[in-house]
């Protein structure tokens with residue numbers, strides 16, 4: 001996955017890939033006390049541009065606030081470092097992974113005086129759920145694992161430790177022959193995917209789970225909602241979706257920085273709609289890829 005990646009930015013310095021090491025007594029390794037982001041740089045018609053960087057960076061710092069992770073760099077410093085790293089890696093498009101975490105210091109649940117470390121990595125990352133997924137759709141299964149509730153752990157923060165919930169769901173799905181999972185929340189209604197938000201189409205209207213369903217407020221979700229409304233679709237962005245409504249949907253699709261817009265063609269072996277990418281999903285996916293290829297909506301693109 002990381003072939004050809006030469007450098008990582010770590011705590012203010014560009015270091016060789018193999019030198020980007022941390023101590024085994026790093027607080028975040030033991031307790032999951034880190035926050036991270038996933039961002040894409042696209043090769044637009046006007047050149048490489050980071051998509052919705054400001055929104056991702058704001059969420060990154062907000063996630064840190066939840067755990068008193070005081071990121072010891074200005075947003076402008078991380079922005080410059082990220083752009084420089086992409087240039088040094090000579091990438092026209094890539095996936096960007098900022099991470100901030102409590103480093104090597106005293107162990108014990110209270111991070112106390114553990115230092116906050118920050119790293120930036122970039123690498124090429126194609127279709128998250130496989131090359132055919134974007135065109136053909138994916139087969140998914142509802143996980144036996146539930147999404148943790150926002151009353152238990154903040155779901156509006158991208159916290160490294162909480163992704164064990166996503167790992168369990170994703171591992172179970174793949175072990176059972178599915179490409180991905182759908183996770184229900186503690187109420188038993190649909191939350192989202194392990195690494196994606198979910199959208200449902202019924203009778204030409206679009207529904208997506210709201211923040212009260214213990215989801216991450218995805219930036220691609222926000223983009224898809226805006227693109228859909230610009231095309232005249234009615235979008236219900238705070239829907240409560242039961243498991244049964246997944247089965248009777250006309251269309252389903254995931255959104256995410258890594259997943260982009262990925263159609264879902266079956267749930268628990270129940271075919272969804274035509275069993276491939278539906279017409280509304282196609283509209284949203286086409287609008288999304290046209291957007292990230294053209295670089296329109298200048299405020300959403302940070303050119304290198």
Ligand SMILES: Cc1[nH+]cc(COP(=O)(O)O)c(CN[C@@H](CCC(=O)O)C(=O)O)c1O
Pocket residue numbers: 037038039166192193194195196197215216217218219220221255256257258259
């Ligand atoms: C739980 C979850 N929900 C929704 C989303 C979509 O959010 P956004 O990227 O802002 O549209 C993501 C991003 N998942 C990231 C991590 C993927 C990984 O495997 O790591 C991503 O897509 O980058 C989630 O992790």
